[in-house]
Amino acid sequence: MKSFRPSRSIVTVVHSLWYLGVKRIKSPTALSFIRVKLNRNYNQHYCLHCQPSVVIQIQNFCTTNWVKQNEKGGGSTVKSLTLREEVFQREESRNKKTFITALESYEKRDRLRRGHVEFIYSALKFMEEFGVHKDLAVYKKLLEIFPKGKFIAKNMFQVEFMHYPKQQQCGIDVLDQMESFGVMPDSEVKEILINTFGKQSHVFRKYGRMMYWMPKFKNITPFPLPDPLPKDPLELAKLALRRISVDLQTEISEWNAEELEDSLDKTWIVGSQSPLQRQLLEQHPDDQAVYIEGSFIVWLRQMAVSYFIMRANPKKYPAKEEDLDDVSNITLTMFDHHPESKELMLEPSIHEQEDGTILAMCATGTSSRDSLLSWIRFLQHTNPCLKKIPVVFTLKSPSKELVTVAVNEQESSIAESQEGCKKIPTRDKLSNVSSNEDSSSRTPSKDIADR
Amino acid sequence: MKYGIKELKNEVQLWKEEMSEKFQYDPKVYMPDDSEIVWTFDTKEKLNQWVCTSDSDNKDGFSHCDLTLSKNKKGLFSGFLDCRVPKDGQIKESGYCNIRCLRARKSFKRDSFFDWQMFTHLILRIRGDGRSYMLNLTTTGYFDVMWHDIYNYILFTRGGPYWQVAKIPFSKFFLSSKGRIQDKQDPIPLDKITNIGITCAGKTPGPFQLEIDYIGVHFDGNHTEEFAYEMYNVPSFIVGV
Numbered sequence: 147m148k149s150f151r152p153s154r155s156i157v158t159v160v161h162s163l164w165y166l167g168v169k170r171i172k173s174p175t176a177l178s179f180i181r182v183k184l185n186r187n188y189n190q191h192y193c194l195h196c197q198p199s200v201v202i203q204i205q206n207f208c209t210t211n212w213v214k215q216n217e218k219g220g221g222s223t224v225k226s227l228t229l230r231e232e233v234f235q236r237e238e239s240r241n242k243k244t245f246i247t248a249l250e251s252y253e254k255r256d257r258l259r260r261g262h263v264e265f266i267y268s269a270l271k272f273m274e275e276f277g278v279h280k281d282l283a284v285y286k287k288l289l290e291i292f293p294k295g296k297f298i299a300k301n302m303f304q305v306e307f308m309h310y311p312k313q314q315q316c317g318i319d320v321l322d323q324m325e326s327f328g329v330m331p332d333s334e335v336k337e338i339l340i341n342t343f344g345k346q347s348h349v350f351r352k353y354g355r356m357m358y359w360m361p362k363f364k365n366i367t368p369f370p371l372p373d374p375l376p377k378d379p380l381e382l383a384k385l386a387l388r389r390i391s392v393d394l395q396t397e398i399s400e401w402n403a404e405e406l407e408d409s410l411d412k413t414w415i416v417g418s419q420s421p422l423q424r425q426l427l428e429q430h431p432d433d434q435a436v437y438i439e440g441s442f443i444v445w446l447r448q449m450a451v452s453y454f455i456m457r458a459n460p461k462k463y464p465a466k467e468e469d470l471d472d473v474s475n476i477t478l479t480m481f482d483h484h485p486e487s488k489e490l491m492l493e494p495s496i497h498e499q500e501d502g503t504i505l506a507m508c509a510t511g512t513s514s515r516d517s518l519l520s521w522i523r524f525l526q527h528t529n530p531c532l533k534k535i536p537v538v539f540t541l542k543s544p545s546k547e548l549v550t551v552a553v554n555e556q557e558s559s560i561a562e563s564q565e566g567c568k569k570i571p572t573r574d575k576l577s578n579v580s581s582n583e584d585s586s587s588r589t590p591s592k593d594i595a596d597r
Numbered sequence: 598m599k600y601g602i603k604e605l606k607n608e609v610q611l612w613k614e615e616m617s618e619k620f621q622y623d624p625k626v627y628m629p630d631d632s633e634i635v636w637t638f639d640t641k642e643k644l645n646q647w648v649c650t651s652d653s654d655n656k657d658g659f660s661h662c663d664l665t666l667s668k669n670k671k672g673l674f675s676g677f678l679d680c681r682v683p684k685d686g687q688i689k690e691s692g693y694c695n696i697r698c699l700r701a702r703k704s705f706k707r708d709s710f711f712d713w714q715m716f717t718h719l720i721l722r723i724r725g726d727g728r729s730y731m732l733n734l735t736t737t738g739y740f741d742v743m744w745h746d747i748y749n750y751i752l753f754t755r756g757g758p759y760w761q762v763a764k765i766p767f768s769k770f771f772l773s774s775k776g777r778i779q780d781k782q783d784p785i786p787l788d789k790i791t792n793i794g795i796t797c798a799g800k801t802p803g804p805f806q807l808e809i810d811y812i813g814v815h816f817d818g819n820h821t822e823e824f825a826y827e828m829y830n831v832p833s834f835i836v837g838v
């Protein structure tokens with residue numbers, strides 16, 4: 147790339163323009179800093195393809211990722227150039243307050259808002275880390291960083307050619323991130339956008355699209371969940387079981403294994419069973435086994451809950467083939483002949499599925515076999531027939547391998563590790579459970595058989 | 598050569614059936630509350646009519662997925678969704694897996710459409726894992742701008758061991774092209790549907806599974822909605838450009 151040295155006249159024009167702006171800055175060292183930047187940016191941003199217009203030059207000054215920082219400490223004012231991202235990386239605690247402090251420090255430091263596009267991009271990157279990615283107030287503060295009035299198009303050519311494309315693209319990216327996290331903008335955002343970019347801008351069009359589609363899709367789910375989801379695994383398990391259970395009469399019961407003396411895992415157990423399922427269990431023959439299967443996953447937005455089911459083998463209803471067109475044996479009811487009484491049967495309930503009859507479901511704190519044994523003990527209070535019916539455990543972990551899902555960019559390898567996935571709540575003692583070797587040295591009672 | 602002759606025989610057989618149907622002219626008449634099962638997932642041959650892709654196939658990511666036969670003789674669309682973005686500087690978000698049926702065909706491998714004008718709803722009997730999936734009804738048009746026209750709606754699954762019948766009216770499907778919802782919306786042209794697909798995507802990485810029993814169409818006599826998304830008069834070069 148050939149280096150292009152601009153003529154002296156342009157340098158003086160630009161320099162004087164900056165000087166006009168610089169005059170109002172109090173610190174005397176700002177001027178020397180800008181002189182340093184002049185040289186560097188010319189070499190970087192000038193090439194044969196760039197148009198050497200004054201406007202583009204000034205814009206190129208705005209496209210710097212470097213920011214002057216005064217290092218903290220006594221009398222010495224050591225200036226260093228730090229990356230914009232370090233402004234966020236330096237904060238000790240990651241929460242809303244420190245994030246807003248970082249934004250405000252940028253606003254205060256520079257009245258002219260130099261490099262605001264880069265600053266906003268780095269802020270967007272760090273929002274999830276600081277936990278403010280779903281906060282509308284923070285997005286509004288971010289949008290207020292744009293200088294007002296400058297980017298509004300004044301004629302139709304400016305509208306058509308995306309006046310200030312870089313800034314508009316930045317605005318669109320802020321709205322895009324809002325959309326991807328499901329944050330709906332409000333009329334205050336509209337006012338900010340009109341004052342910053344104008345009503346004909348591409349950013350405002352995106353806002354318009356968001357305000358059309360997001361309210362339509364906000365509540366279409368037939369399985370609504372509270373927003374935000376509870377963080378407590380017990381509450382999540384209760385929500386999950388309530389969602390999975392189809393029978394409206396299902397009762398969700400909560401127990402604790404501490405009440406049983408001979409249990410090893412002292413954990414909470416949430417179970418769901420309806421009166422219909424209790425009836426089905428009573429009708430279940432004593433010599434046939436009942437299977438405990440698991441663990442399966444149900445996703446509640448971004449949280450996964452593992453649950454277990456108690457399943458019996460499916461009931462086979464005899465399929466009676468009747469040929470309705472058969473005319474060989476018609477009952478003559480007019481001569482007082484009574485038709486053959488047909489077999490009557492109850493309609494199969496919702497719990498009787500083709501692959502089995504679901505008799506109960508549960509979720510436990512540790513998802514270990516020991517907690518399931520405790521669950522059976524608790525179920526025996528309401529279903530005394532469980533004391534006689536053989537129970538078989540068929541347990542497997544939900545996925546064949548435990549993988550670490552890299553959320554951070556630094557972690558990039560898939561490895562079989564004991565930590566488990568980041569988003570799945572701490573229920574990952576599944577790796578300790580295997581159906582063949584049971585590490586819990588509990589003597590099985592005679593009615594519980596292990597496969 | 599032998600394979601070619603065998604194919605020719607099959608195609609001629611198909612063509613004969615089409616001609617006989619055409620001359621008999623006995624179209625199926627559907628009454629309210631009638632359903633027609635279009636796809637079942639009993640056997641491996643039926644699974645071969647579906648194509649399973651993920652972002653790792655397009656070098657956009659690291660998810661993997663599979664369409665197999667579950668032990669209950671139902672189709673099982675399962676896999677692992679990975680939202681890590683490959684470091685090539687161009688991709689911003691990642692993580693999707695998709696199954697899509699092969700295009701409807703007439704005899705001699707001619708492209709055809711599914712004609713569902715008599716129906717009002719799409720029904721699926723599924724057993725999901727609580728995630729929401731995206732249903733895609735592709736209506737590839739003749740002109741190149743219409744090649745990526747897809748009508749979408751979201752399939753919410755309850756999760757759990759119980760089977761679920763999802764009944765989605767065709768009036769709720771919205772138009773998108775190349776993944777972007779279009780500004781100018783129209784009700785879905787039910788006689789021009791070429792493919793159907795189900796996508797698993799999102800920001801939650803982890804395993805997913807969707808067991809499908811059948812996909813069909815349903816005629817509900819009480820459904821009067823024509824299109825769910827109202828249109829507004831907007832300035833001409835602002836919207837839809």
